[in-house]
Amino acid sequence: MSNFFTNKRLILLLTSIILFVGLIGYSLNKRTKASVPEKFIKDTVGLVQSIVHKPVYGVKNFFLSLNDLRTAYEENKYLKAKIENYAELSVKINELQNENEELRAILKKTDDLKDVSIVQASIIARSPDQWHDVIFINKGKQHGIKENMAVITPKGLIGKIKIVSEFTSSVQLLTSPERTNRISATISGKKAYHGLIEGYDEGKKALLLKKIPTEYKVVKKQKVITSGLGGVFPEGLIIGEVIEAKPDDYGLTQTVLVKPLADFYDIDNIMIIERTMPSPSKDILSSDGGLE
Amino acid sequence: MRKIILPLFLSIIFISESIFVELFADDNVANKIIYAPHFLLISLCLSALFINRNLSLIYAFVFGFIYDIFYTDILGIYAFLFTLIVYLFSLLMKALNSHLIVVTIVALTGIIILEVLVYGILIVFKDTSMTFTIFITYRLLPTILLNFCFMFFLGYLIKKLYVYIRNLNYTDI
Numbered sequence: 001m002s003n004f005f006t007n008k009r010l011i012l013l014l015t016s017i018i019l020f021v022g023l024i025g026y027s028l029n030k031r032t033k034a035s036v037p038e039k040f041i042k043d044t045v046g047l048v049q050s051i052v053h054k055p056v057y058g059v060k061n062f063f064l065s066l067n068d069l070r071t072a073y074e075e076n077k078y079l080k081a082k083i084e085n086y087a088e089l090s091v092k093i094n095e096l097q098n099e100n101e102e103l104r105a106i107l108k109k110t111d112d113l114k115d116v117s118i119v120q121a122s123i124i125a126r127s128p129d130q131w132h133d134v135i136f137i138n139k140g141k142q143h144g145i146k147e148n149m150a151v152i153t154p155k156g157l158i159g160k161i162k163i164v165s166e167f168t169s170s171v172q173l174l175t176s177p178e179r180t181n182r183i184s185a186t187i188s189g190k191k192a193y194h195g196l197i198e199g200y201d202e203g204k205k206a207l208l209l210k211k212i213p214t215e216y217k218v219v220k221k222q223k224v225i226t227s228g229l230g231g232v233f234p235e236g237l238i239i240g241e242v243i244e245a246k247p248d249d250y251g252l253t254q255t256v257l258v259k260p261l262a263d264f265y266d267i268d269n270i271m272i273i274e275r276t277m278p279s280p281s282k283d284i285l286s287s288d289g290g291l292e
Numbered sequence: 293m294r295k296i297i298l299p300l301f302l303s304i305i306f307i308s309e310s311i312f313v314e315l316f317a318d319d320n321v322a323n324k325i326i327y328a329p330h331f332l333l334i335s336l337c338l339s340a341l342f343i344n345r346n347l348s349l350i351y352a353f354v355f356g357f358i359y360d361i362f363y364t365d366i367l368g369i370y371a372f373l374f375t376l377i378v379y380l381f382s383l384l385m386k387a388l389n390s391h392l393i394v395v396t397i398v399a400l401t402g403i404i405i406l407e408v409l410v411y412g413i414l415i416v417f418k419d420t421s422m423t424f425t426i427f428i429t430y431r432l433l434p435t436i437l438l439n440f441c442f443m444f445f446l447g448y449l450i451k452k453l454y455v456y457i458r459n460l461n462y463t464d465i
Contacts (some may be wrong), residue, residue: 016372023368028417038361045362049307056311127363128309129370130328131414134363163365170365199421 039165043140046168050124050138057268064266115276116234119143122269124168133159133173137270140167148232150273156238156261157183157226161272173264174207174239175200184230185209185239187216187256188223195256197239206243206257214254218245224258234275297457298339298347302355305335310363327434330403331442332359333374335450337399340382341390342454352378366417373409377402392451396443403439407432 034042121139139145141164149161151171160183162172172181174197183197187209195212209224222242228235240260248255309329316327332355340348356374360367381402388394411427414420422431 016375020368020372023371024366024413024417027365027367041358041361045358048303049310052307052311053314056315060315123314125310125362126314128313128329129363129410130313130326131410131420132364134365136362202422202426 034163034165042165043167046124046136046138046165049136050168053124061268114228114235116273117276119145119272119274120269121145121272123267133176133264134162135159135171135173135267137169137171137272138167139272140165140169142166144274145169145272146274150226150233150237152237152271152273153262153267153269155263156240158260158262158264158267158270160233171270174260175264182230183233183239184227185224185258186227187212187218187242188225189219191216192227194227194229197258201257204243204257206259207240209256209258210248211253212245212256214247214252216254218242218254218256220244224256228275232275234273234277237273297460298343299351301453302332302335302339302351305331306355306358325434326431327438328407328431329442330406330435330439333377333403333406334399334439334443334447336374336378337381337402338395338447338450339454340378341385341395342451343458345382348378348382349375366419369410369413373406377406380405392447396440396447399443400436400440403436404432407435 119139121137121143123135124138125136127134127136137151145161145164147161147164150157151159151161157174159171159173159176162170174181174183181199184194185197186192186194193212193216195209197207198210199208200206201208212218220242224239224242226233226235226237226239238261240258240262243257243259245254245256247253309331312329312331336348336352336355339351352374353371356371357367359370359374364370381398384398385395388398411420411422411424
């Protein structure tokens with residue numbers, strides 16, 4: 001240990017600590033933009049990851065499908081019972097859709113918060129340190145991906161685009177504990193109530209939907225969808241189902257626990273949703289940022 | 293040839309961590325338990341012991357930096373900590389016997405230091421809401437167990453590979 005604090009090493013240690021703190025400070029400042037060398041490394045690593053990932057995922061899917069075979073019989077029975085209602089429902093939907101279009105034509109309202117364009121992507125990696133719930137996908141700026149777009153699976157919303165590089169981008173999952181992870185959401189019912197999804201309850205495995213008025217009686221199993229009022233997400237993406245409600249710290253509003261419908265672990269293909277309706281400019285949104 | 297084997301091996305380990313998480317991170321099996329693979333750090337520590345310390349320190353910094361850029365987006369955390377831990381590891385191993393059991397214990401201590409320091413940094417930057425007791429029971433212990441398994445099953449093979457690489461170096465020079 002005696003030669004540990006010789007001059008040369010001490011200077012090396014001090015400079016590296018200064019460099020370390022400086023780098024962290026630099027990277028905490030800019031949240032969504034990656035610099036050119038960063039993008040280069042991201043794309044190179046991403047390319048290798050995506051090559052390796054394909055066969056590995058094939059093997060995984062093979063074993064998963066073996067597992068599915070066991071439950072196939074039960075599932076088949078259940079689905080057969082369900083499909084009888086389906087015909088009736090689809091006729092109804094058709095009718096409603098036509099009616100909706102006619103009414104829109106009468107009102108001359110053409111754009112809608114629900115209008116979207118979709119990009120398909122698949123996952124190439126997952127962050128191994130697991131502090132931040134982040135996954136990486138094989139589409140980037142070249143494919144029209146931008147920051148803060150909504151990312152969904154067929155089951156429901158899973159997160160938003162965090163950092164975009166040329167050919168890859170990272171997705172921040174809903175379960176991520178970061179403060180900027182907020183989504184404007186609605187409990188769908190006779191009368192819609194808007195709130196904000198802020199945070200994730202690790203113990204109950206549920207998202208926290210805050211600022212719902214206390215007089216609103218929340219019922220179990222009510223669906224929670226995006227409201228489109230945050231500026232970037234389109235309206236009507238399914239997030240999850242209500243499990244329970246509890247009053248918040250001050251008793252003025254209530255916090256609703258929402259069980260996400262999408263599976264955050266067994267994800268293969270995802271869709272990135274861009275709403276076609278223009279978003280309000282950044283200056284209008286609060287400087288706090290990150291509200292979708 | 294000899295210059296390529298080690299970085300190639302480390303790159304494979306680097307990618308294998310992500311694949312491992314993708315394959316085994318399943319919230320049905322492990323409800324709240326998080327196990328983080330630190331295979332890269334183990335491989336770097338072993339290469340510092342069996343091949344060359346200074347070269348390993350450089351690789352620790354480079355791979356740590358790539359890790360930061362690709363996975364965490366907070367630059368510097370892993371680049372700095374990987375280098376620090378590989379340095380401390382080789383410092384400690386100078387005084388100790390390089391039997392594989394001793395190496396395993398010291399490397400796992402390194403992983404504990406890494407996990408605790410990263411946790412501390414994230415707490416300072418308010419990037420995590422995990423409490424310390426949950427961190428210890430649900431994250432640190434499973435992580436140590438996982439990496440112990442890695443060392444148990446692959447430690448000997450990695451040592452063999454590294455000794456092979458080192459011998460290549462001698463014959464080349």
